[in-house]
Amino acid sequence: MKSAPWWKEATIYQIYPRSFFDSNGDGEGDLPGVTSQLDYVKNLGVDAIWLSPFYTSPNKDGGYDVANPRDVDPRFGNLDDAKELIAQAHKRNLRVIADIVPNHFSDQHEWFQAALDAGRGSKERERFHFYDANEDGTPPNNWISLFGGPSWTQVADGQFYLHLFDSSQPDLNWENPEVNADFEKTLRFWIDLGVDGFRIDVAHGLVKEDVLTNHPDPQGLSNALRLDVAMDSEVRNALLLTVPYFDRQGVHEIYKKWRKLFDSYGEREIMAVAEAWVHPPVNATRYVRADELHQVFNFDLLTAEFDSKVLFDVVERSISLNATVNALPTWALSNHDSPRVASRIGEEQARALALFVFGLPGSAYVFAGQELGLPDGQLQDSDRQDPTFLRTNGQIKGRDGARVPLPWSGNTTPFGFSTGKPWLPISQSWKDLTVESELADPKSSLHLYRNALELRKEFLVGAGGITWLESSQHGHKSDSLLSYSRGAITVVMNLSDSAEECEAEGKLIIVSGGTVDARDGKKVIPARSTAWFLA
Ligand code: NOJ
Numbered sequence: 001m002k003s004a005p006w007w008k009e010a011t012i013y014q015i016y017p018r019s020f021f022d023s024n025g026d027g028e029g030d031l032p033g034v035t036s037q038l039d040y041v042k043n044l045g046v047d048a049i050w051l052s053p054f055y056t057s058p059n060k061d062g063g064y065d066v067a068n069p070r071d072v073d074p075r076f077g078n079l080d081d082a083k084e085l086i087a088q089a090h091k092r093n094l095r096v097i098a099d100i101v102p103n104h105f106s107d108q109h110e111w112f113q114a115a116l117d118a119g120r121g122s123k124e125r126e127r128f129h130f131y132d133a134n135e136d137g138t139p140p141n142n143w144i145s146l147f148g149g150p151s152w153t154q155v156a157d158g159q160f161y162l163h164l165f166d167s168s169q170p171d172l173n174w175e176n177p178e179v180n181a182d183f184e185k186t187l188r189f190w191i192d193l194g195v196d197g198f199r200i201d202v203a204h205g206l207v208k209e210d211v212l213t214n215h216p217d218p219q220g221l222s223n224a225l226r227l228d229v230a231m232d233s234e235v236r237n238a239l240l241l242t243v244p245y246f247d248r249q250g251v252h253e254i255y256k257k258w259r260k261l262f263d264s265y266g267e268r269e270i271m272a273v274a275e276a277w278v279h280p281p282v283n284a285t286r287y288v289r290a291d292e293l294h295q296v297f298n299f300d301l302l303t304a305e306f307d308s309k310v311l312f313d314v315v316e317r318s319i320s321l322n323a324t325v326n327a328l329p330t331w332a333l334s335n336h337d338s339p340r341v342a343s344r345i346g347e348e349q350a351r352a353l354a355l356f357v358f359g360l361p362g363s364a365y366v367f368a369g370q371e372l373g374l375p376d377g378q379l380q381d382s383d384r385q386d387p388t389f390l391r392t393n394g395q396i397k398g399r400d401g402a403r404v405p406l407p408w409s410g411n412t413t414p415f416g417f418s419t420g421k422p423w424l425p426i427s428q429s430w431k432d433l434t435v436e437s438e439l440a441d442p443k444s445s446l447h448l449y450r451n452a453l454e455l456r457k458e459f460l461v462g463a464g465g466i467t468w469l470e471s472s473q474h475g476h477k478s479d480s481l482l483s484y485s486r487g488a489i490t491v492v493m494n495l496s497d498s499a500e501e502c503e504a505e506g507k508l509i510i511v512s513g514g515t516v517d518a519r520d521g522k523k524v525i526p527a528r529s530t531a532w533f534l535a
Contacts, residue, residue, distance in 0.1 A: 377404025463487030
């Protein structure tokens with residue numbers, strides 16, 4: 001029987017290269033730095049790394065402003081460093097996923113510079129969304145950028161260009177065939193260099209409709225799209241159904257073409273995962289139909305409360321919706337755009353949730369530093385570099401807290417990350433969270449991740465679906481426990497602040513925190529902890 005493709009239930013480790021390991025003392029992580037730590041990554045037990053962008057970029061948006069998608073930015077090294085990284089990863093049987101950014105380029109990309117020079121009406125401008133001002137001089141419509149402020153910036157001759165993100169990130173016009181041709185060239189470039197897959201940035205955003213039409217509530221829409229703005233969920237959901245620039249039918253035509261390109265590499269099993277924030281949730285499954293992409297991120301766990309009903313609903317919905325297109329879900333607790341899970345829900349809860357999620361079918365994504373239980377870095381406003389912070393005049397703090405470099409070793413900051421001054425300060429309070437210190441402590445978060453990922457591979461990958469236990473309204477008897485069985489493993493999470501009895505059978509093989517006791521033939525799961533039992 002043909003074995004499942006490598007990505008189907010892979011554990012994928014997200015590396016933000018600038019924050020991972022600095023090999024040359026300039027205070028910023030780089031590709032040789034990543035290569036130098038691949039043994040650490042391999043020993044974690046993951047199957048692949050996803051590298052956030054390392055391409056030529058003025059770095060106005062952490063490299064998601066790409067000036068040349070087929071070259072490496074000098075701050076990260078060069079193409080030979082990329083080749084070496086890929087070769088060393090493959091030597092360790094780790095796959096490499098590159099991040100591709102098709103919604104926009106940097107304003108420093110040669111196409112945009114040419115568009116500025118060529119002027120209105122030129123074919124160079126047709127690669128982007130350039131329009132004249134309204135008669136009263138205002139921008140072509142009232143859309144608000146996802147980073148705050150208007151979505152339009154005016155150039156010297158009076159035309160405006162569209163940018164859903166920073167003004168340095170002009171949106172590409174995907175109705176122009178030159179754009180797809182260029183991206184296919186980029187995909188082939190990296191596949192030929194050895195990468196095994198792609199994470200597609202803003203995968204739902206490429207095709208716009210009604211570009212000249214105002215939105216009835218642009219500020220409401222902008223708030224609804226932000227994870228950090230609280231809003232009644234019905235209001236939010238209603239607004240999210242009205243986004244004129246996301247999740248248009250046309251994006252699927254693009255991914256059908258790309259799928260053919262990926263499949264043309266046959267046994268290399270090139271995969272792609274879509275970053276698609278879409279609503280309603282069922283729409284996400286369209287990205288993973290058999291002739292489109294392989295995975296789509298499920299972002300629900302980046303914001304979900306540590307609550308049994310909420311988590312039950314997220315898991316159940318994701319598994320069942322994906323099943324309608326014969327796909328498996330993905331699970332992510334943290335990434336470079338959101339608060340770290342340990343800060344968001346608490347340290348013990350974060351460990352418990354990770355162990356709960358590692359048992360589930362599908363792919364698990366781990367954001368570098370999550371395995372150490374890192375919290376968000378504490379930063380002064382003067383440290384912040386995120387365009388969200390800058391474009392909202394500091395009203396929104398932005399994402400830098402999740403991007404603080406990793407602590408590796410030693411007792412003083414920057415803990416071996418760099419011999420220079422790190423690009424974001426690392427707090428001295430992370431002394432006990434370094435790789436070195438956690439390796440020495442069998443009870444550390446790092447050991448939990450390593451043990452869990454080993455057990456996941458041994459007992460769970462390929463083990464089929466889950467069965468919720470203790471049948472009741474939402475899969476459990478009390479609000480404290482959430483449990484399921486899968487293959488030979490029973491997973492029990494206790495979300496409450498006190499120990500709880502459960503009837504799980506089998507031998508305890510791992511617990512995220514505390515000690516599991518036996519009482520009257522029952523198992524007692526510690527507060528805020530998850531345990532796995534082997535039948
Ligand atoms: C999503 C990326 O994850 C984020 O970091 C970036 O700012 C936006 N897309 C724009 O590219």
